[in-house]
Amino acid sequence: MKSITINGSKRESVGKKATKSLRNAEMVPCVLYGENNPIHFAAKELDFSKLVYTPNAHTVVIKIDGKSVNAILQDIQFHPVSDRILHADFYELKDDKEISMNIPVTVQGAAPGVLNSGGTLSLNKRKLRVRAIPSNLPDTIIADISELQLGNKLTTSDLKSDAYSFLHPDNTVVCQVRTSRASILEDAEEVETEETETEETETEAAE
DSSP states (O other): OOEEEEEEEEOSOOSHHHHHHHHHTTEEEEEEESSSSOEEEEEEGGGGHHHHSSSSOOEEEEEETTEEEEEEEEEEEEOTTTOOEEEEEEEEOOTTSOEEEEEEEEEESOOHHHHTTOEEEEEOOSEEEEEEOGGGOOSOEEEEOTTOOTTOEEEGGGGOOSSOEESSOTTOEEEEEEEOHHHHHHHHHHHHHHHHHHHHHHHHHHO
16 A cells, blocks of 8 residues: 655644644644554644545655654544644554555446446445555455446455455445436336337227
């Protein structure tokens, strides 16, 4: 999995006044949690753009006072009006310790149920939560739809991997091919036309 680097500096004060000053300077108050005591630091708000405003999943390399720590973004808070980042929490990664993370789903292939039968593809899960050691975290979960006929679906049990486990029931629907509304209307119109033609034929015969 790709990593985003965030350069931080330790915070000497964590009071409300100091926090407000940081935000006025376009800095984000942050906390790094791990096996040791939490580390309070601040980072430029601009450094978060590639981490937060993207559908992709990333780990984070946090550089503080010359030291680098591998981590993941655990929680982030936004201003309710301006949508600016108010606070961020990170969790330190350990090579041999499993972690949970939301991973985006990427659809691959073309479904025969869409191409040949007029169905529509419904993506029920844009992200799936997985559990794995950091080195086994995937960049994306591939959902191959090339065999999906009309009415077929892919569930998490179809996407299992030895590298990670899903934190969802096996029957969780990831995507499916549904009958489109347009197709239903067309079928109804055809039935109505056939019934009308039959009635007309019967009427003519009676006359």
